[in-house]
Amino acid sequence: xxxxxxxxxxxxxxxxxxxxxxxxxxxxxxxxxxxxxxxxxxxxxxxxxxxxxxxxxxxxxxxxxxxxxxxxxxxxxxxxxxxxxxxxxxxxxxxxxxxxxxxxxxxxxxxxxxxxxxxxxxxxxxxxxxxxxxxxxxxxxxxxxxxxxxxxxxxxxxxxxxxxxxxxxxxxxxxxxxxxxxxxxxxxxxxxxxxxxxxxxxxxxxxxxxxxxxxxxxxxxxxxxxxxxxxxxxxxxxxxxxxxxxxxxxxxxxxxxxxxxx
Ligand code: ADP
Numbered sequence: 001x002x003x004x005x006x007x008x009x010x011x012x013x014x015x016x017x018x019x020x021x022x023x024x025x026x027x028x029x030x031x032x033x034x035x036x037x038x039x040x041x042x043x044x045x046x047x048x049x050x051x052x053x054x055x056x057x058x059x060x061x062x063x064x065x066x067x068x069x070x071x072x073x074x075x076x077x078x079x080x081x082x083x084x085x086x087x088x089x090x091x092x093x094x095x096x097x098x099x100x101x102x103x104x105x106x107x108x109x110x111x112x113x114x115x116x117x118x119x120x121x122x123x124x125x126x127x128x129x130x131x132x133x134x135x136x137x138x139x140x141x142x143x144x145x146x147x148x149x150x151x152x153x154x155x156x157x158x159x160x161x162x163x164x165x166x167x168x169x170x171x172x173x174x175x176x177x178x179x180x181x182x183x184x185x186x187x188x189x190x191x192x193x194x195x196x197x198x199x200x201x202x203x204x205x206x207x208x209x210x211x212x213x214x215x216x217x218x219x220x221x222x223x224x225x226x227x228x229x230x231x232x233x234x235x236x237x238x239x240x241x242x243x244x245x246x247x248x249x250x251x252x253x254x255x256x257x258x259x260x261x262x
Contacts (some may be wrong), residue, residue, distance in 0.1 A: 041202045042092055045216065047082040049088075056081075084216070091218040091229070094151070095225065101184040108253065111179055112172050118153035119170065126161050132170040140172055140179050142250045143257055144230045152226045155219040156246050160185040162215070164243060178249045186243040195238060199224045234237055 001193045056074040065071040112134050119130040134140070142149075160168040164187020171182045190198060204217040227234040231251050238244035 035160065038095075038201065045088060046085060049084050052081045053078050060152070088216045088218065091216055091222060094222055105145055106143050107146065108141050108257075109144045109146045111142055111181060111250065113140075114146060114149045115153050115170055115172060115181070118150050119157060120158045122154070122161065128161055128168065130157060130160075130168045130170060132172070134172045135174060137174045140174070141253045142179060143228065143253055144250075148226045148229070152223050152248075153235055155223045156183040156248075159246075160187070160244075161218060163187045166243070174252070175249075177252050179252055181248045181250070182245055184243065186247040189240040189242050189244055190236065190238040191240050195236060198236060199234070 018236045059070060060074045064074065069230055112132075115132055119132055122128075123130055133249075157168065157170075160183050164185035166186035169184045171180075171184070173180045190205060194203075197203045198205070199220045200217075201221040202217040203221075204215055227248055227250075232249055233247065234248045236244055236246050
């Protein structure tokens with residue numbers, strides 16, 4: 001009888017192992033498919049600027065010596081498309097490194113301070129004004145990585161400046177256990193059909209319009225990743241022709257998490 005018992009137990013364990021194994025295979029497969037999609041999207045996106053560079057190089061070869069206007073146009077196109085490739089590859093590296101779930105260094109970060117600092121830098125670069133309002137709460141402390149949070153601020157503010165000629169308003173509020181950060185612009189807005197996709201990798205609304213602004217469609221995908229790794233959520237409300245509001249909610253540091261020395 002004992003022998004039968006052991007067999008039964010072994011059978012159960014084997015079935016359980018089989019299940020776990022199948023589940024692991026599914027996860028690996030899903031991961032692999034995602035990676036493949038990423039590589040295929042990435043190569044597709046890189047091809048466009050490379051084609052432009054190539055055709056301007058041909059033009060230069062033919063007319064560059066005789067026509068200074070062709071020379072000027074070609075050099076500036078090649079330079080701006082190269083910059084675009086550089087920026088895109090940098091962004092891809094950020095996404096890839098976050099995929100590997102690198103253990104990020106966490107510290108107490110003052111969200112308002114991060115926003116103020118990033119906004120000041122952007123104002124200088126873009127020669128535009130960004131208004132920032134808070135509800136007077138003095139410590140907007142969250143547990144996070146300052147560099148990543150600055151990048152998040154940069155992505156949202158840059159979009160607000162790129163897709164709007166009007167004012168850009170930032171608001172930071174404390175709402176019970178959360179901090180709410182909103183970036184509001186009064187620009188082109190996003191159509192209802194596009195809203196569910198703007199956080200997807202490489203997604204751009206109206207490719208031609210955005211080509212002029214040199215976007216890669218990766219900014220908001222990175223923003224979403226950063227927010228998620230900070231236990232937060234990001235959403236957008238928008239109306240075409242009226243503007244967009246990006247809203248991020250982060251959990252406030254709990255009592256235990258607050259480091260009194262800071
Ligand atoms: P991109 O590099 O193209 O700006 P993002 O991932 O940052 O990529 O944004 C994806 C798309 O979402 C943009 O191409 C643009 O069409 C739309 N979008 C993002 N932010 C705004 C905004 N503030 N106003 C209008 N459209 C926006």
